[in-house]
Amino acid sequence: MAIQVRPPQRDEMHAYYRALPFANGLPQWEPAAAAWHGGPEPWPPQRTPATAEQLEEWAEADVKDETFHPIATFADGACVGASAAISFDVTVPGGGTVKVAGVTSTGVIATHRRHGYLRRMMQAMFDAALDRGEPLAMLSASEGSIYGRFGFSPATFRARWELDRNDAALLPAAPDPGSLELVDAAQASQSWPVVHAQVRVQRPGELTPLPGRWDSLSDNADGTKGPLRYLAHRDEHGEVDGIANFRLPWSSTAANAGTLVVEALEATNPTAYRALWSLLVDFDLTRTIVAPGRPRDEPLRWMLANPRAMRITRQSDNMWARLLDIPRALTQRSYDTVGEVVFTIDDDHMCPANNGTWLLRAGDTSVTCVATDQQADATITISALSSLYLGGMSAQNLAYAGRITAHADDVVARLNRLFRVDPEPHNSFGF
Numbered sequence: 001m002a003i004q005v006r007p008p009q010r011d012e013m014h015a016y017y018r019a020l021p022f023a024n025g026l027p028q029w030e031p032a033a034a035a036w037h038g039g040p041e042p043w044p045p046q047r048t049p050a051t052a053e054q055l056e057e058w059a060e061a062d063v064k065d066e067t068f069h070p071i072a073t074f075a076d077g078a079c080v081g082a083s084a085a086i087s088f089d090v091t092v093p094g095g096g097t098v099k100v101a102g103v104t105s106t107g108v109i110a111t112h113r114r115h116g117y118l119r120r121m122m123q124a125m126f127d128a129a130l131d132r133g134e135p136l137a138m139l140s141a142s143e144g145s146i147y148g149r150f151g152f153s154p155a156t157f158r159a160r161w162e163l164d165r166n167d168a169a170l171l172p173a174a175p176d177p178g179s180l181e182l183v184d185a186a187q188a189s190q191s192w193p194v195v196h197a198q199v200r201v202q203r204p205g206e207l208t209p210l211p212g213r214w215d216s217l218s219d220n221a222d223g224t225k226g227p228l229r230y231l232a233h234r235d236e237h238g239e240v241d242g243i244a245n246f247r248l249p250w251s252s253t254a255a256n257a258g259t260l261v262v263e264a265l266e267a268t269n270p271t272a273y274r275a276l277w278s279l280l281v282d283f284d285l286t287r288t289i290v291a292p293g294r295p296r297d298e299p300l301r302w303m304l305a306n307p308r309a310m311r312i313t314r315q316s317d318n319m320w321a322r323l324l325d326i327p328r329a330l331t332q333r334s335y336d337t338v339g340e341v342v343f344t345i346d347d348d349h350m351c352p353a354n355n356g357t358w359l360l361r362a363g364d365t366s367v368t369c370v371a372t373d374q375q376a377d378a379t380i381t382i383s384a385l386s387s388l389y390l391g392g393m394s395a396q397n398l399a400y401a402g403r404i405t406a407h408a409d410d411v412v413a414r415l416n417r418l419f420r421v422d423p424e425p426h427n428s429f430g431f
């Protein structure tokens, strides 16, 4: 069989989509009851195969999109596997951004799985990302057991929590000089990018929104989920500094009735954050507040008179990271403390230039990461270093797991001091 791994041509785009689960109405995610949504509907939602018109629409849009880099596997000329990398930026510790190859929409048709085609497409995407100067790849993993072997490892996390309204009293706080306003979809889609642009420089892990990110906001009812509703907060000068999307889904079961689902909430400052939540957790004629996809270190918990009332009902990894170019990536983030560490990477079979011993030095004003012949303080797997990169992973845990091998007594503490950040990295949305 003749195998080719290459980007599809324009006239091969329909065949390319047909290799992808989502275009065929097939499952894309591991099934998880009441996972990330708040309503009574099963997850993942039902899908139907795309029509030829839809495929054509996607193809028209994708070939014009310079950030979209599709890759396909052809077996004897037939497209049997597909994936893509999308170019965007992620906020790194210190507030700067790093270019990312975001791996998405991956599938190999059922008859051709476990022949190594994903591995070959992944290698091609890594090589192309390095050529474009992207030192980092990221993805959200449909299943947790697939992507570690390619060097990916969890880097951001998310939690779904629930709160009973009658247990949601907030501790007293200074009066809010600003105001709250229910806005429509048109106003929300203007305010979201403004708020997110300010939020994302404050938090590692946040992504630059892809074009059209807020185009789908609408006031139309979405089945039993009801319409999306929008709550904005304005500061004392009238500028929007926080916004939330929420729903009041209809439910046929008494147990699920009276649920308010907060699908997204971002605020540029604690006053706006508190004001938005204070209305949403005490919304008349509701009983339970559900928030999926939230940071694990949600400050709302510490605003509650009863912090235990917020129940985490699911917690999971969110974005997985994979360093493609170690010196470039490590010198593009900053470090809160002055320090240095010498580490060896010896397991990177896909980006061999990463293998070697590196001296990372975080100085007062600059960061360097250079190859060295000094003795290493630690040997770190490429996936463990990728997990440390955004600052959300404990080096101690990785050392316990055998993914960091210490050669110097204090190296794990030093890695933690250098890499970890507060607040921990989080991305409010994916790609």
Ligand SMILES: CC(C)(COP(=O)(O)OP(=O)(O)OC[C@H]1O[C@@H](n2cnc3c(N)ncnc32)[C@H](O)[C@@H]1OP(=O)(O)O)[C@@H](O)C(=O)NCCC(=O)NCCS
Pocket (backbone or CB within 6 Å): 021, 028, 081, 104, 105, 106, 107, 108, 109, 112, 113, 114, 115, 116, 117, 118, 119, 120, 142, 143, 145, 146, 149
């Ligand atoms: C997941 C999928 C893309 C893998 O493609 P593939 O071409 O079969 O994968 P490969 O043959 O290149 O396998 C590469 C490695 O991953 C492993 N692997 C592949 N699919 C796996 C799975 N679902 N679970 C665990 N391991 C898996 C293989 O065993 C192989 O391991 P090795 O190299 O260490 O021996 C394909 O099976 C598929 O399309 N599945 C359904 C849709 C899906 O899950 N898509 C991904 C999410 S968007």
